[in-house]
Amino acid sequence: MSVVIIDYGAGNIQSIKFALERLGTTAVLTNNANVIREAAHVIFPGVGEASTAMEKLISSGLDTLIPTLTQPVLGICLGMQLMCNRTAEGNTKGLGIFDTDVVRFDTNLNVPHMGWNTVEGAGVLFGGIPQNSHFYLVHSYYAKSNGNTVGSCTYGIPFAAALAKNNFYGTQFHPEKSGEMGAQLLKNFLAI
Template identity: 65%
Template sequence: MKIVIINYGAGNIQSIKFAFKRLGYDAILTNNVEEIKNADKVIFPGVGEASSAMKMLRESGLDTLIPNLKQPVLGICLGMQLMCNYSEEGNTKGLGIFDCDVVRFTNEVKVPQIGWNAITDLKTGLFKDIVKTEYIYMVHSYYAPSCEETIAIADYGIPYSAALAKDNFYGVQFHPEKSSTVGEQILKNFLQL
């Protein structure tokens, strides 16, 4: 199986590569359009700021490639947020895969949210064999509200989308590569989609 991690200058790529290595796969880090198109599975990571990340995607032409991919695609953290219509962070137009807008947590909670949080209301094969009260690792200041494409919920002062799905596209707000055995199971499940 050919697993590609999109390299566009945003992301904690090494920990994702190590996570797949533990599962027995060598993920390829690339921004080559043909390699991405020919992958069996695509990982769209992201750590950083939305507007500068979108600028890098536009400059490399990946902003038009990603929404047209036909194989399973997993957006992680900022990667998931960039798959939405819009983000308040940097007033950023997203890729428009998920029909929701990303907003900032209010000052009523400590921002960013850093640490372990429970996920509930799990849907789709991405969460196969996962118990509803599992905890995953989060680091973020912005979130996607619950919407029609929500497949998991987390709560941080308000309930929000911990994961989204539409067609062959999946997005998780959390870091499966840093979420212990639960995250490993989610990555395994993604490889089986």
Template identity: 65%
Template sequence: MKIVIINYGAGNIQSIKFAIQRLGYEAILSNNPEEIKAADKIIFPGVGEASSAMHKLKDSGLDRLVPELEQPVLGICLGMQLMCNYTEEGNTKGLGIFDVNVVRFDNHVKVPQIGWNQIESLDSPLFDGILENEYIYLVHSYYAPVTKDTVAKTHYGITYSTALQKDNFYGTQFHPEKSSVVGEKILKNFLKM
């Protein structure tokens, strides 16, 4: 199985690569469109600020490629947010895969949300074997509201989407590579699809 982690200069790609290795698989890091198109599974990571990450995607032409991919694609954290229509962070137009706009937490909660929180309302093969209210690891100031593509929710001041799914596209607001046994299981479920 060929696993590609999209390397566009805005991701914590090494920790994802190591998590995949712990599961017994190898992943390559690439921003080469042909290599990405030839992959069986694609991971679209993201850490940092949305508008600069989108500029990096556009510079490499990956903003046009990613929405056209037909194999399973997993967006993680900012990667998931960039797969949405728009994010308030940097007033950034997204890839339009998930029909939702990403917004900032209001001042009633500590921002960013950093640490462990629970996931619930699990509704995707991504969560096979995962129990309701398991803990996952999050670091974010912006969130996707609950939408028709929501397949997991978390509560932090409000209830929001912790995971989205549409067709072959999956997104997690949390970091599966940092979410211990639960995160490893979720990554394994994705790789087995």
């Protein structure tokens, strides 16, 4: 029952690995399609710029692999954004798993949206997590709320803090950096 963190050179994946270790789970870091396909759970991280990250996915063939996965898949931060139809960052076409678009905050508030904000969540990811618990976010682009939204956050306007569709899940926040509630969310994901 292995857990794989997709390692495609985009971001701080050690933190996710360490967060899983704190839950007693050893994760494998890989970009190998066979290893990813065989995993019980797949985590798709991402930090940085969308078009650069997408190029890396394409060059390793992961862009075609990820949408065909059948086990639970969790995209985190940019990972979740790349699972949407399109992102305005670098005008990048996404993996088209979540039926929504990612746009930049158009606000007089600070960008990036950085820090701990409250999330109204529902469904399996948020089991045992009280409403309006705080999660840590840092991002300049956000996914528009749609029918896949299972977690909502507000920064000037409401946006999708968590998405879910079939076996695919995504969080805009960083569960690996969100204290106890983040750990609970990861635990919930691993229990799916």
